[in-house]
Amino acid sequence: MKREEIIKPENKVYSRPRLLDENVMHYCPGCSHGVVHKLVAEVIDELGLEADAIGIAPVGCSVFAYNYIDCDWVEAAHGRAPALATAVSRLHPEKVVFTYQGDGDLAAIGSAETIHACTRGENIVIIMINNGIYGMTGGQMSPCTLEGAKTATTPYGRRTDLNGFPLRVANVVSLLDGTCYVTRQAVHTPAAVRKAKAALKKAFLNAKAKKGTSFVEVVSTCSSGWKMTPDKSNKWMAEHMFAHYPLGDMKDTTVEPKGE
Amino acid sequence: MKDEIKLMKGNEAIAHAAIRYGADGYFGYPITPQSEVLETLEALMPWETTGMVVLQAESEVASINMVYGGAATGKAVMTSSSSPGVSLMQEGISYLAASELPALIVNVMRGGPGLGTIHPSQSDYFQATKGGGHGDYHLIVLAPSTVQEMADFVGLGFDLAFKYRTPSMILADGIVGQMMEKVVLPPQRERRTNEEIKRQCPWAVTGKEGGRKRNIVTSLELDSAVMEKNNERFQRTYAEIEKNEVRYEARFTEDADYLIVAFGSIARICLKAIEEARKEGIKIGIVRPITLWPFPYDAIRDAAKNVKGILCVELNAGQMIEDVRLAVSDSVPVKHFGRMGGIVPNPQEVLDALKKDFINPSDSKA
Numbered sequence: 001m002k003r004e005e006i007i008k009p010e011n012k013v014y015s016r017p018r019l020l021d022e023n024v025m026h027y028c029p030g031c032s033h034g035v036v037h038k039l040v041a042e043v044i045d046e047l048g049l050e051a052d053a054i055g056i057a058p059v060g061c062s063v064f065a066y067n068y069i070d071c072d073w074v075e076a077a078h079g080r081a082p083a084l085a086t087a088v089s090r091l092h093p094e095k096v097v098f099t100y101q102g103d104g105d106l107a108a109i110g111s112a113e114t115i116h117a118c119t120r121g122e123n124i125v126i127i128m129i130n131n132g133i134y135g136m137t138g139g140q141m142s143p144c145t146l147e148g149a150k151t152a153t154t155p156y157g158r159r160t161d162l163n164g165f166p167l168r169v170a171n172v173v174s175l176l177d178g179t180c181y182v183t184r185q186a187v188h189t190p191a192a193v194r195k196a197k198a199a200l201k202k203a204f205l206n207a208k209a210k211k212g213t214s215f216v217e218v219v220s221t222c223s224s225g226w227k228m229t230p231d232k233s234n235k236w237m238a239e240h241m242f243a244h245y246p247l248g249d250m251k252d253t254t255v256e257p258k259g260e
Numbered sequence: 261m262k263d264e265i266k267l268m269k270g271n272e273a274i275a276h277a278a279i280r281y282g283a284d285g286y287f288g289y290p291i292t293p294q295s296e297v298l299e300t301l302e303a304l305m306p307w308e309t310t311g312m313v314v315l316q317a318e319s320e321v322a323s324i325n326m327v328y329g330g331a332a333t334g335k336a337v338m339t340s341s342s343s344p345g346v347s348l349m350q351e352g353i354s355y356l357a358a359s360e361l362p363a364l365i366v367n368v369m370r371g372g373p374g375l376g377t378i379h380p381s382q383s384d385y386f387q388a389t390k391g392g393g394h395g396d397y398h399l400i401v402l403a404p405s406t407v408q409e410m411a412d413f414v415g416l417g418f419d420l421a422f423k424y425r426t427p428s429m430i431l432a433d434g435i436v437g438q439m440m441e442k443v444v445l446p447p448q449r450e451r452r453t454n455e456e457i458k459r460q461c462p463w464a465v466t467g468k469e470g471g472r473k474r475n476i477v478t479s480l481e482l483d484s485a486v487m488e489k490n491n492e493r494f495q496r497t498y499a500e501i502e503k504n505e506v507r508y509e510a511r512f513t514e515d516a517d518y519l520i521v522a523f524g525s526i527a528r529i530c531l532k533a534i535e536e537a538r539k540e541g542i543k544i545g546i547v548r549p550i551t552l553w554p555f556p557y558d559a560i561r562d563a564a565k566n567v568k569g570i571l572c573v574e575l576n577a578g579q580m581i582e583d584v585r586l587a588v589s590d591s592v593p594v595k596h597f598g599r600m601g602g603i604v605p606n607p608q609e610v611l612d613a614l615k616k617d618f619i620n621p622s623d624s625k626a
Contacts, residue, residue, distance in 0.1 A: 051469040053468075054333075054465055057478070063480060066476045069470050070468070070474055071467075071474055072465040072466065072467055072468050073465065073475075073476045074328075074329060074332040074477045074478070075479065076325065076328070076329070077325060077328075077351055077352060080322070080325035081331065083317070083323075083325035083326050083328075084329030085329065086315070086322075086326055087285060087287060087315075087325075087327070087330035087337065088329045088330065088332070088333055088465070090313045091285050091333055091335045091337070092466070092467070095466075095467050113322055116317075116322065138325070167498055190546070203389075213471050243607070
């Protein structure tokens with residue numbers, strides 16, 4: 001079969017999501033952000049939310065999420081995205097508001113805003129990329145850093161007697177009455193990517209249907225911060241991160257959304 | 261139509277005026293002496309009449325960031341607090357200024373530093389007028405001295421914030437917040453529709469409808485050359501505000517031998533002192549800055565041309581006096597009189613201070 005015969009529109013099985021901008025991403029090779037960005041762009045497009053989605057960007061590596069996902073964005077101060085999302089959602093109840101945050105942003109400096117947005121049951125989606133490290137500032141310990149993990153501020157490994165224990169944020173917010181859907185996902189294999197996309201889709205549908213707060217944690221890699229190759233990062237994540245942060249739904253008070 | 265005269269506290273007037281202005285949202289956190297703003301709004305339930313959103317946030321940090329999020333969508337949003345709470349808001353206020361967003365912040369000042377006291381003070385003058393948070397920025401700062409001005413400055417503050425796309429602040433104090441006075445509330449205005457907001461604020465984050473380019477509200481710019489241009493744009497805005505928006509009240513200045521400069525509630529106590537002084541044949545005039553930023557430098561310089569001394573009266577250790585000195589350079593002696601920690605002087609103390617500084621300096625036992 002000739003090449004010209006293969007490259008035809010009817011044979012196309014995959015293309016760049018329409019709402020994923022062509023800007024070259026600044027993320028490091030092996031970083032999970034690129035995949036999660038793609039999923040968010042796909043979900044917004046597939047649900048027909050291009051004109052309704054409003055994103056709140058964090059401080060950290062994904063501060064520039066607004067350069068890649070083609071919807072309206074506000075860039076928040078460190079940790080405050082759920083507070084911004086609260087106001088945007090309440091002032092524009094017809095819109096679908098989501099935050100995109102890392103674990104340093106959300107679980108440390110933004111813990112109060114997270115807890116209270118979830119407690120109020122704001123009709124928003126909170127996406128937390130949990131790579132257990134502050135990537136942007138050079139790989140310091142975050143609340144989610146595993147015990148023993150070496151970072152720029154735990155050069156000999158995180159010690160629980162000095163630094164406390166790694167925080168399971170999804171478990172915490174699953175206890176709050178305002179959350180309707182709390183799940184922990186990953187994007188390290190094609191199967192995991194498909195599950196994560198389904199979770200994100202459910203979360204966005206929940207927000208559209210005003211069912212409460214949906215919280216999607218994505219256990220992620222930070223090859224640069226972890227000082228590992230992309231392949232090694234994925235393996236290390238599956239071996240170590242999933243032990244402390246097991247994947248799966250933690251809470252779902254919603255009826256299964258209809259559709260394919 | 262006959263004016264509708266009401267009797268209420270300054271804090272209550274803020275709440276009523278916000279609803280009547282057609283504000284879209286209020287986000288706040290309780291703190292004395294301004295909690296009546298939130299309490300009144302919750303009691304009036306404007307979400308059932310005008311559709312205004314009112315939310316008690318988990319902290320002042322959350323409040324100001326809710327304001328930041330709401331302002332980014334082009335809505336008319338506000339918060340109120342008192343000194344320690346406003347300190348917590350400074351990061352968010354800096355973001356509002358840097359993202360060129362209109363918003364209204366009310367500070368009903370109490371005495372500090374630290375947790376300080378719940379009693380009235382004006383010790384946040386520096387914080388309000390010189391930036392407050394990080395970076396080169398200014399707020400438009402309005403200083404009400406009456407309950408009527410508390411009501412009026414809500415609309416003025418919003419209008420100026422939208423005109424210049426910059427946050428404005430009502431810098432009140434515990435006296436004018438707690439004091440009851442008669443007030444004529446502004447007429448009820450309709451809230452802007454979403455379509456009107458999109459026309460007025462094409463930059464607003466309202467959802468990427470109609471295939472337009474996405475709107476991004478951010479204060480981040482890593483390219484220093486662009487960030488410098490951004491700063492230059494901010495400064496041009498501030499220069500415009502300085503040119504157009506200086507407001508003050510000058511009284512008894514034509515024949516004055518002495519000048520008092522005071523803002524907010526203490527200016528009214530000074531007026532009483534001026535009245536008493538005139539009975540003794542001492543001619544004192546007063547300039548009351550209404551905008552603390554932009555500051556009425558020219559008005560003070562003009563009023564000071566023929567005076568022998570200026571007394572700057574403030575409920576603090578001497579903050580506005582620095583701007584008064586900038587206004588007159590060394591042409592006139594400028595002295596400060598103030599009380600701190602929540603103490604409010606009476607008119608006689610003000611007059612005694614002026615006499616001690618300028619008329620009978622030898623009487624001083626100090």
